[in-house]
Amino acid sequence: MKNEKVIEVLNSLITINNDRIEGYDTASKETKESELINLFAQNILTSNKCKHELVMEVNKLGGQKADGTLVAGKFFRVWMDVKAALTGDDRKTILNSCETGEDHAVETYNKVLENDLEYLNIEQRIMITGQRSLLKADHNHIKSLRDALVKA
Numbered sequence: 001m002k003n004e005k006v007i008e009v010l011n012s013l014i015t016i017n018n019d020r021i022e023g024y025d026t027a028s029k030e031t032k033e034s035e036l037i038n039l040f041a042q043n044i045l046t047s048n049k050c051k052h053e054l055v056m057e058v059n060k061l062g063g064q065k066a067d068g069t070l071v072a073g074k075f076f077r078v079w080m081d082v083k084a085a086l087t088g089d090d091r092k093t094i095l096n097s098c099e100t101g102e103d104h105a106v107e108t109y110n111k112v113l114e115n116d117l118e119y120l121n122i123e124q125r126i127m128i129t130g131q132r133s134l135l136k137a138d139h140n141h142i143k144s145l146r147d148a149l150v151k152a
Contacts, residue, residue: 005119007063009112013128014054014066016108017047020135023101027094036094039145043138050131057124095146102139109135 021044028040055065109132117125 002119003061007058007061009116009119010054010058011066012108013112014051015068016105017051018068020047020105027098031094046134046138050134053127092146092149095142095149098142099139099146102135102142105135106132106139
C-alpha cells in the first residue's frame with residue numbers, strides 16, 4: 001500500500017513535468033525570439049531530467065509511470081494562454097504566462113514536500129528537493145526577464 005502512495009506522489013510530479021515539456025515545446029514553436037527559444041529549450045531539458053529521475057524511481061518501485069498531462073486542469077489553460085500570447089508576440093505577456101505556469105509547477109513540488117513526506121524515503125526527498133530547486137531557478141530566470149521589461 002505504501003508503494004502505491006509513493007508511486008502516486010511521484011506520478012503527480014511526472015505529470016507536472018510533462019505539462020512543462022508540452023507547454024515550452026508549444027511556446028518555442030510559436031515565437032521567433034532566439035533568446036526565448038533557447039530559454040524554453042533549457043526548461044524542457046530541466047523537466048526531461050526531472051522526469052527521467054522520477055520515472056526511474058517509479059520503475060524501481062514496480063509502478064507504471066504517468067504518461068499524460070493535466071489537460072483538464074488549470075495548468076493546461078495557462079499554457080494555452082502562452083500560445084495565445086505568443087501569437088500576439090508580446091514578450092511581457094509571454095513571460096507572465098510562463099511565470100504563472102512555473103508558479104504552478106513549484107507549488108506542486110511544495111505540496112508534495114509539505115503533505116507527502118511520510119510516504120517518501122530520504123533518497124526520494126533529496127531527489128524531489130533538488131528538482132524543486134531546479135524548477136525554482138527556471139522560475140526566477142523567467143521572473144527576472146519579465147521584471148526587466150516592467151522596469152524598462
